[in-house]
Amino acid sequence: MNELTRRQREIFEFLRDNYEKFSFPPTLDELCAALGMASRGSMHKHITALIEAGLVESFADQKNTGIRLTSRAQREYEACEHALPFVGSIAAGKPIEALENINYMAVPEVLKSDKPCYVLQIKGDSMVEAGIFDGDWVVIEQRSYAQNGEIVVALIEKSEATLKYIEQSPDKVLLIPANASMSAMVYRPDQVEIQGVLVGQMRSYR
């Protein structure tokens, strides 16, 4: 299996990301049109390289002949470039405890947003009733604003970070835990800085 050239990778990634948008199976001419190329022959050369690389396979049944992605290709797709930085842990009442050297975690596409994200580990029980337990990991979209009802990473008085539901009004900000034994905290808007919004959560049972 040869290595791919840059253009071959480009075409593979395009194919992979837009596969559903084509008729099945996509024709060379369709691919040319989609990628703004004029020559079927040139496209054929690229596809042949992808077949040799095992990322795409030629496919034939009674009615259709063409190409489709191999399962290996899907696997590779999911695995690469999907890693998010795991920056540390967050415990109500303390600043975010950053790791000295940032790790990366492969995170499924469905748990992310299309904006930059990072991963934190939760310490504490303040969100148990929202299904977020001590030790869980959360995926946070980096953002400085939020809508009421979202779960946010909030920095209070530039010193403590916490994960809570947020309710904002012009004169005050409520940070609301999901734990009947705790109560909401009230702040002035200038005391609270939003650092991100919860978009995903993960737990290990090992």
Added chain:
Amino acid sequence: MNELTRRQREIFEFLRDNYEKFSFPPTLDELCAALGMASRGSMHKHITALIEAGLVESFADQKNTGIRLTSRAQREYEACEHALPFVGSIAAGKPIEALENINYMAVPEVLKSDKPCYVLQIKGDSMVEAGIFDGDWVVIEQRSYAQNGEIVVALIEKSEATLKYIEQSPDKVLLIPANASMSAMVYRPDQVEIQGVLVGQMRSYR
């Protein structure tokens, strides 16, 4: 290995910090553009120095153009092969609903076991008190036995699949939901087949 000049270090740091922003190992021209330089030849001189310092890997072979970081190469390597098959959804009282074509999800290493695993999506609320909500994804280790207290995928009477706590004794098997409004189900051992054990859980808030 020689000492780096200031500019060489600058270029290396730029490369290290912005590597993800290039969709491919950057070419000399791309680096020039990114760093506001006009001469490919000059950039070449710097990169050659970085290669000699062992910080960067070469574009030497014509097939795969561009340069990459040597250390980064490792991280990229290690991020691969992390995808698990997403086989379908499980709802208490029905068989597992399999997808016609299996997808793959990149799953963080910490949510897996070292045995073969797969991913299911949960339908229903029978495990809410264990923090597993409707629509969550779970990582299941493929296994036909379990310890009491583990959460398992159980196939009942070869027809319905369900995710529950398990308690086994010689004469009966209890499948226990985590939902106060539901009650445990009692079966003979031969009626219940364990298909896997919960090792991870994920949720999207999007």
Added chain:
DNA sequence: AAAAAAGAGAACCAAAAGAGAACGTAAATT
């Protein structure tokens, strides 16, 4: 002022990318 480093830009060359013609076969249309 001398030396070192940085940069511009031209010239060179091999590989890759692309265009487009030509061919064969199989389905679709007449």
Added chain:
DNA sequence: AATTTACGTTCTCTTTTGGTTCTCTTTTTT
């Protein structure tokens, strides 16, 4: 049945890309 159309395949030829090597000028350091 004959013809057209669709589409993969193969081929040649041209253009572009991108690393390499120069030389010459400008900037920085000592």
